[in-house]
Amino acid sequence: MTAFPLPPGSVIGVLGGGQLGRMLALAAARLGFDVAVLEPEADSPAARVAAHAVVGAYDDPSALARLAELSDVVTYEFENVPARAVATLAELGVETAPCARALAVAQDRVAEKTFLNEAGVATVAFAAAHDAAGAAEAVAQVGVPALMKTCRDGYDGKGQRWVEHLADAAAAFAALGGDPVIVEAPADFMRELSVIAVRARGGEIAIYPPGENHHENGVLRRTSAPAQVSRKAAEQIERIAHQILNSLDYVGVIGIELFELKGGRLLVNELAPRVHNTGHWTQDGCEVDQFEQHVRAVAGWPLGPTEPHHRVEMTNLLGEEAAAWAALAAEPESRLHLYGKREMKAGRKMGHVNRLHPLK
Ligand code: AMP
Numbered sequence: 001m002t003a004f005p006l007p008p009g010s011v012i013g014v015l016g017g018g019q020l021g022r023m024l025a026l027a028a029a030r031l032g033f034d035v036a037v038l039e040p041e042a043d044s045p046a047a048r049v050a051a052h053a054v055v056g057a058y059d060d061p062s063a064l065a066r067l068a069e070l071s072d073v074v075t076y077e078f079e080n081v082p083a084r085a086v087a088t089l090a091e092l093g094v095e096t097a098p099c100a101r102a103l104a105v106a107q108d109r110v111a112e113k114t115f116l117n118e119a120g121v122a123t124v125a126f127a128a129a130h131d132a133a134g135a136a137e138a139v140a141q142v143g144v145p146a147l148m149k150t151c152r153d154g155y156d157g158k159g160q161r162w163v164e165h166l167a168d169a170a171a172a173f174a175a176l177g178g179d180p181v182i183v184e185a186p187a188d189f190m191r192e193l194s195v196i197a198v199r200a201r202g203g204e205i206a207i208y209p210p211g212e213n214h215h216e217n218g219v220l221r222r223t224s225a226p227a228q229v230s231r232k233a234a235e236q237i238e239r240i241a242h243q244i245l246n247s248l249d250y251v252g253v254i255g256i257e258l259f260e261l262k263g264g265r266l267l268v269n270e271l272a273p274r275v276h277n278t279g280h281w282t283q284d285g286c287e288v289d290q291f292e293q294h295v296r297a298v299a300g301w302p303l304g305p306t307e308p309h310h311r312v313e314m315t316n317l318l319g320e321e322a323a324a325w326a327a328l329a330a331e332p333e334s335r336l337h338l339y340g341k342r343e344m345k346a347g348r349k350m351g352h353v354n355r356l357h358p359l360k
Contacts, residue, residue, distance in 0.1 A: 002095045004201055004300025006072050008032025011051070012295065013071030013094070015058060015085065017044025019339035019349065020077035020275050023283075025050045027291035033299065036070040038063055045339045046077070058085045068092040075252060075298050079106040079273050080153060097251040097298040102273040105248070109151045109182040112271060119247040121240050122267050124259075125185040135173035138183035139163050148172045151180040158218065187267055189259035193227055196279035197241040198253045198293040201300045206293065207241050208286065208306045210234075210258070211278050211314075219347065223314040225281045226359075229260075236266050244271065253294040255279060277349075281312035284335040284354040311357040322350035333357070 006012075012028050014021045017039025025035035025046055034051035037044065038058065047053035052070050056063025059082045067074065067089070074089055074096045086100045105115045110128040117123060127138035128151070139146050144166060150159035161172045163183070173181060192215070197207040211225030229237070241256060255276025257269045279290035288296075288304030296303055317324075322344065328336050331353075338351035 002072060006033070006299040006301075009034070010072040010299065011036050011070050012298065013038065013067045013074035014046060014050075014077055015039075015067075015074065015081050016077035017041065017046040017053075018077060019045050019341075019351075021046030022049055022339060023291045023337070024075070024077060024275060024294060027289065028295045030292065031295060031299075031301075033295065036067055038067045043342065045341055048340055058082055059088070061088060064088045065092060068094040073097060073298050075294070076103070076274055079103055083107075098254070098273045099249065099251070102248045102250055102254075102271075106271050106273045107152055109149055109154070109270075110180070113182070115247070116244070116268050116271075119243045121243055122265070123269070124187050124267055127183050128180065129173065129183060130180040132170040132173050132178075135181060135183065136166065136169040138181075139166055139169040142183050142185050145186055147184045147186060148176060148181050149184065150176050151182055160218075187259040187269070188261060189267075190262055191227075191260050192269075193229070193237075193258045193260055193266070194223070194276065194278040195237050195241055195256045195258065196253060196276060196282065196290050197245060197256065198290070198297050198303055198306075199245040199250045200297050200303050201251055203246070204303055205242060205245055206303045206306045207238055208279065208282055208290070209308055210237055211281060213257075213278050217347075219318070220277050220316055222316070223278045223281055223312075225285060225312055225314070226308055230264060233260065233264055233266060240266065240268060244268075252297045253279070253290050277316070277352075278314075280337070280352050281314040281354055282306075282308075283337065284356055285310045285312035308359060311359050313355045313357070315353050315355070316349055317351040317353060319344055319346045319348055319350065325351075328353050331355070 022045040036052035037046045037050045038054045113123045127141045129135040129138040192213045195210045209226035211223040212227035214222045255272035259267045282289040335354045
């Protein structure tokens with residue numbers, strides 16, 4: 001049994017070597033921890049700032065054994081970690097946070113929405129299907145238009161199709177690859193909000209003010225935070241975050257994506273059981289950012305304050321946009337974060353810029 005709080009000098013294992021792992025490792029280093037990264041590719045953004053790098057597949061038993069040997073606790077920077085990896089780490093006696101259940105819920109859209117509804121959190125109406133006939137039944141049940149999404153492995157708007165007519169259901173199912181799908185009623189939302197919340201080992205919860213998100217082609221473009229929300233909406237968001245975190249007995253940071261409907265009602269769209277792109281504004285807008293909060297939570301430390309001291313507009317730098325680093329660095333109100341990715345590909349998240357404004 002691991003004794004918490006972990007003292008400085010302990011090692012935090014991270015599954016995944018992307019930018020989220022890199023920013024977690026930097027935050028961990030500030031508190032005196034070392035990070036061990038497990039990632040299939042050598043020379044990953046996170047591995048280059050971490051004390052230990054293990055290169056191997058997420059379900060490679062010897063790579064997992066090495067990670068377990070190095071780490072006092074293991075966390076994730078993405079949710080599509082094979083369940084086998086989590087089970088292997090548990091068998092090796094390493095504590096993982098967030099828990100396996102949080103990952104399982106977030107990996108499958110039907111399990112996610114079922115969990116949310118059972119926890120008393122509203123979502124769009126939905127139905128599940130695992131074959132073409134079932135897909136037609138699900139569309140008939142939900143009504144048209146409906147949004148059909150693959151249950152697993154969808155991200156950044158991939159693996160989704162609008163179905164306008166019941167007769168198109170089977171073709172949409174086939175076009176999505178024939179894997180299990182969820183069929184969702186359309187959310188007639190005014191805006192997309194998200195909230196970053198964190199739960200400590202002792203059950204204490206801290207919540208950042210919500211951000212307003214703008215996507216382009218299914219990819220997050222901008223987050224403005226704190227978003228202007230009514231008191232009623234702020235209270236609803238707080239209640240939703242508490243219900244989700246407590247129901248999962250969650251430890252760490254979670255990102256909760258929300259639709260704000262015309263009447264002010266909030267529906268949860270998606271959960272990210274990890275630090276989240278829509279929480280990057282906290283790095284320069286709050287005293288303690290989402291990365292440090294996550295490290296504090298998994299290490300069993302007290303949580304830090306979540307109050308904002310600046311309004312922030314966070315813009316993702318996709319592909320070539322990161323080539324403007326010199327001009328961005330010269331803007332006095334901008335704080336530049338670059339991920340050190342070796343290859344600049346179109347649409348790839350290369351960094352982000354946080355533009356600071358006084359709090360209104
Ligand atoms: P997701 O992969 O579930 O995060 O969806 C990606 C984006 O598609 C969301 O950010 C929304 O803009 C849109 N979207 C997802 N689900 C729905 C829905 N049921 N109704 C309307 N728009 C949706």
